[in-house]
Amino acid sequence: MNLIIEENLSGEIPVTRVCGCGNFSVAKTFDCGQTFRFSPVDGDPSTVRGTAFGRTVTFRQTDCESDSFSIIGSDKAGFDSLWRSYLDLDTDCAEADSAILNAMPTPAAREAMRTAVEYGSGIHILRQDPWETTVSFLVSQNNNIPRIRAILDRLCRTCAARNDSPNPADPPFPTPDDLIRLGEDGLFRLKTGYRAAYLFDAAVKFRSGEVKPDEIRNCPDSARCTEMISKIKGVGPKVAACILLFGFHKTEAFPVDVWMKRALARRFPNGFDPKPLGKWQGLAQQYLYYAERWSKDE
């Protein structure tokens, strides 16, 4: 993607403006349930603030913007070294959308997919941290999004306070060692419920090397990737798919939760096989999920 980057360092906080980003949508990307650590500012879903990889920024897209947005709290170097990759700005939405539609086996299936593509286009699959993603989607199981956010926020704040973190208002995501120090009982007291044991097991296995993120990242076989991440207690097929998609950018993953079951049953009464979508399975899944959750019509 040929991006034009303008850096403004005149104010107290650095601002980087990104132009030529296709139809990347801040609102859709941060409201499609792939990350729980960014929140709208002043109730505006197109302006979100949060922390990733220990850096806190605000992504802002105004009403009259479609091909551009601003990053408040990052200079150009920060954009080059992190946010360009994090936001996956080098994937072309238009190319993805036509590939998804062309992969549909029948005209009826293509039409059923088209409205979801039109509704969700602009979503990017974020390149999140594998450990943070693992914790997030362990917490997500049999849970709803507001409560997932609340639990993760408590977890971050509690660990930051324990570590005497320099900026407790924007706490970083805790490490495996942080969770081990909390202990299973400490995790339970943060209202994680029966997932406390899962979170503790994940921390132990990331810490010990029984689960190796680099090995998963470098493994091209999605079945083997699923096998490796599923060593963690509480990681079943759905959570594994989310971790692979959002934490390792394995875009051939296709998570199916209760919303997706509804979406697939409604749009594809004759069944749906995601495999022909190849590397676009993950994005197509996000389109279907987002449309099912938020689209008022259809």
Place this chain on the structure above:
DNA sequence: TGCCAGGGCGCCG
């Protein structure tokens, strides 16, 4: 009050 939420485990047939 019961049902639902980006499910998985253990057990049972």
Place this chain on the structure above:
DNA sequence: CGGCGCCATGGC
């Protein structure tokens, strides 16, 4: 292998 109850919690 498939089905089913259970697992904490909070909003509705």
